[in-house]
Amino acid sequence: MITVNNRDQLEWSPNMTVQDVLNHMGHTYSLITVTVNDKLVEDEDYDSFVVPDHAFVSVFHLAHGG
Amino acid sequence: MSEMFSRNVPDSFNILKEVTVGIAGCGGIGSNVATSLTRSGVGSLIIADMDLVEITNLNRQHYFQDDIGKTKVDALSTHLHNINPDLKIITHFGKVTRRNYLDLFKNVDILIEAFDLAEEKKWLIEGWMKNNPTLPIIGGSGLSGTGKTELLKVQRSGQLTLCGDQESDMSEGLIAPRVIMVANMMAYETIFQILKDRKS
Numbered sequence: 001m002i003t004v005n006n007r008d009q010l011e012w013s014p015n016m017t018v019q020d021v022l023n024h025m026g027h028t029y030s031l032i033t034v035t036v037n038d039k040l041v042e043d044e045d046y047d048s049f050v051v052p053d054h055a056f057v058s059v060f061h062l063a064h065g066g
Numbered sequence: 067m068s069e070m071f072s073r074n075v076p077d078s079f080n081i082l083k084e085v086t087v088g089i090a091g092c093g094g095i096g097s098n099v100a101t102s103l104t105r106s107g108v109g110s111l112i113i114a115d116m117d118l119v120e121i122t123n124l125n126r127q128h129y130f131q132d133d134i135g136k137t138k139v140d141a142l143s144t145h146l147h148n149i150n151p152d153l154k155i156i157t158h159f160g161k162v163t164r165r166n167y168l169d170l171f172k173n174v175d176i177l178i179e180a181f182d183l184a185e186e187k188k189w190l191i192e193g194w195m196k197n198n199p200t201l202p203i204i205g206g207s208g209l210s211g212t213g214k215t216e217l218l219k220v221q222r223s224g225q226l227t228l229c230g231d232q233e234s235d236m237s238e239g240l241i242a243p244r245v246i247m248v249a250n251m252m253a254y255e256t257i258f259q260i261l262k263d264r265k266s
Contacts, residue, residue, distance in 0.1 A: 005221065031184040033191055038224030040195040058223035062184040062191075065210045065236035065245075066095045 002055045012053040019046040021057055031062040070150060071107045078257075081264045083109035086154075087256060088174035090114055090162045090190060092138040094240060095206045096180030097128035098249035099256070104146045104153050106257055111146070114158035114170055115139050126242040164189055168197055176256055179205035182236065195225060204255050206230050209248035211238030218244075220251060227255050 002010050002021070010024055018034055018041050034041045035058045041049045051057060071079040085108050089096045092115035100111055119133040119141050133141035139157035146153055158170055162181075167190060171177055177198075179190050187205055194203045208218075208230035217231040229251040 031188055033188060033226065035223040035226065040192060040226075042192065042196075056223075058221065060205075060221060060223075060226065060228045061207060061232040062187045062205075063208045063210070063230070063232060063235050064182060064184045065208070065234070065240060066091055066093055066180050066182045066187070066206055
């Protein structure tokens with residue numbers, strides 16, 4: 001089981017990538033920052049970074065305005 | 067202890083006066099974060115922005131009519147020194163870029179991301195996390211429009227803290243209390259993290 005944004009629980013599966021997690025959660029935002037166990041995962045690694053079981057995944061959506 | 071901070075939270079002044087905070091952008095977020103950090107007793111700020119003050123800024127940013135036409139960093143520096151003359155400020159008038167941000171903010175204890183555009187927020191936040199993996203960065207995302215106050219949140223992971231609703235976009239317009247609320251959430255998170263780290 002993995003935890004997304006300290007809220008949602010997702011069944012873990014072997015070789016599950018960050019992109020798989022985003023797909024499962026239905027994230028469609030184009031500008032996000034993702035961490036796994038508090039470490040940054042860069043965009044180009046979403047398809048290859050394997051999320052370990054019991055991981056904490058955080059997805060931050062970046063919106064215009066400041 | 068300076069009389070100005072005699073009503074601060076006990077023991078906070080001696081910690082905060084030794085801290086340097088970098089602020090990338092001096093608009094709605096940056097100018098208001100800088101103001102609250104100065105009132106809280108943060109000792110040093112490094113502020114960077116490429117813009118001049120325009121009349122359209124005055125609905126939410128910490129500037130005044132007679133600032134119009136001045137650089138934001140100079141106008142803000144003046145206002146911050148009017149609050150605390152002992153504040154140390156380094157100003158950078160110019161664009162914060164992927165090439166210069168590490169040098170501009172090399173001596174800070176914590177960085178505030180206060181850009182307008184989401185694309186710029188992303189490169190700054192992720193660049194900082196890659197290059198300074200032990201130093202906190204606090205960003206703002208979603209402070210526009212007139213959504214419910216309870217939608218505003220603080221999300222943390224490791225060195226990154228993001229404040230705002232993470233939804234509303236500046237195309238919805240910007241109104242002072244919501245922008246300043248998020249700016250002050252960010253300022254408070256800055257204080258919270260500094261005191262938590264230094265006291266522990």
